[in-house]
Amino acid sequence: MIDFDKPIERRASGCSKWTRFAADVLPMWVADMDFAVAEPILAAIRARLEHPVLGYGVSQAGLKDRIVGWLAAQYGWQVPAEAIVPLPGVVPGFNLALRATCAPGAGVVVQTPVYPPMLKAPENWALRRLDAPLTATVEVDMAALRDALGQARGGAFLLCNPHNPTGRVFRRDELVAMAEACLAAGVAIVSDEIHCDLLFDGRRHVPVAALGPEVAAQTITLMSAGKTWNIAGLNACWAVVPDAALRARFARAIASVADHVNILGLVATEAALAEGEPWRRAALAYLQANRDWLAGAVAARLPGVRMALPEGTFLAWLDCRGSAAAADPQAFFLQKAKVGLNPGPDFGPPGAGFVRLNFGCPRATLEEGIGRMAVALAQG
Ligand SMILES: Cc1ncc(COP(=O)(O)O)c(C=O)c1O
Incomplete structure (x- = not known):
């Protein structure tokens, strides 16, 4: 019924992914998938288009109830409907969350390598970026984190869980340690959990704010259907802000800047x-099989390239430092393999020598990309 193997021509569809590079380049970069959207979602959009007026929208009670039900069913997280704040995107969401939580000149802690707009967000508000790099084995370096939090002074911890680009899904014990460190330092948590419904190997997502009321009171969580159901271009997401005072501050930050959702x-x-669960489960199984195939192919066919198995997301973080592409792997694979990847340095200093590859595509596309990269490496 759901055919993820089916290639879909996207070039003429006005999409970013297939427009950025020349026609002979296979794009495997930006985080959307080359899969058709689930039929019930398309049907709901078509039904709405039967009404000919497309003025400003409002999130109906039905949507908030659905979100509340989803949080309870998926993560065992109980929040009241008034805690849900619809927004036009997670990136605007975490930017405005920093505006709501940070004192002037405060520090914002990020765990590099990390999603580039998170690196940019502090400077958007004249805040100080404080890097707390993950370890070489992409574990949390608690000493580095505590040190950075200690310098944040009235600032925020910008958490990315699941973590883009490494694919780490932080364990409960890691989240507890990070949250306790934030509480101890008096630092708010802004948690981008946009990838949290695409976890592999039966993992269950733990929203950091669900760890306890003290954590929830100082956390703004950002979630979205955008990645999971491949509808990122529709610019809609939601924040969960259980604390009324923090929610009021967040509402003031949003007002007149990002009030309207598509x-x-x-x-x-x-x-x-409401109706996307069968598609999500099927997509997850397909992505996990792609991940496993990719890990095997990288080990067997890309000499000197290493890849830690992503625990969630459809993104692979390829360490090319031991390969013929080491100097500038993005340029190497673009020029010699005609494969378009994200350059590692865009994710912060630990990204030098890395590229990010998107495996949210039909297996044949993935095989084509790896085949091209293998030939390029063999030719040196
Ligand atoms: C961690 C993370 N946050 C946010 C976004 C983008 O969110 P939005 O399109 O809702 O602004 C992405 C997209 O790649 C992402 O990976």
Whole structure:
């Protein structure tokens, strides 16, 4: 019924992924998938388009109830409907969350390598970026984190869980340690959990704010149907802010900046949560099989390239430092393999010698990309 193997021509569809590079380049970069959206979501959008007026939208009670139900069913996280704040995107969401939580000149802690807009966000508000790099084995370096939190002074910890680009899904004990360190330092938590419904090997997502009321009171969590159901271009997401005072501060930060959410995005999000579970489960199984195939192919066919197995997301973080592509792997694979990847340095200093590869595509596309990269490395 759901055919993820089916290639879909996207070049003429006005999408970013297939427009950035020349026609002979296979794009495996930006984080959207080359899969058709689930039929119930498309049907809900089509039904909404039967009404000919597309003025400003409002999130109906039905959507908030769906979100509340999703949080309870998926993660055992109970929040009241008023804690849900619809937004036009997770990136605007975490930027405005920093505006709401940080004192002037405060520090914002990020765990590098990390999603590039998170590196940029502090400077958008004249805040200080404080890097707490993950370890070489992509574990949390608690000493580095505590040190950075100690310098944040009235600032925030910008958490990315699941972590882009490494694919780490932080364990409960890691989250507890990080949250306790934030409480001890008096630092708010802004938690980007956009990838949290795509976890492999039966993992269950733990929202950091669900660890306890003290953590929830100082946390703004950002979630979305955008990655999971491949509707990122519809610009709709939601924040969960259980604490009324923090929510009021967040509302003030949002007002007159990001009040309106895409009306089709609201419809699509509600349909995804209501009827998208069969598609999500099928996509997850397909992505996990792609991940496993990719890990085997990298080990067997890309000499000197190493890849830690992503625990979630459809992103692989390839360490090319031991390969013929080491100097500038993004340029190497673009020029010699005609494969378009994200350059590691965009994710902060630990990204030198790495590239990020998106395996959210039909297996044949993935095989084509790895085949091209293998030939390029063999030719040196
Ligand atoms: C960690 C993370 N946050 C946010 C986004 C983008 O979110 P949005 O399109 O809702 O702004 C992405 C997209 O790749 C992402 O990986």
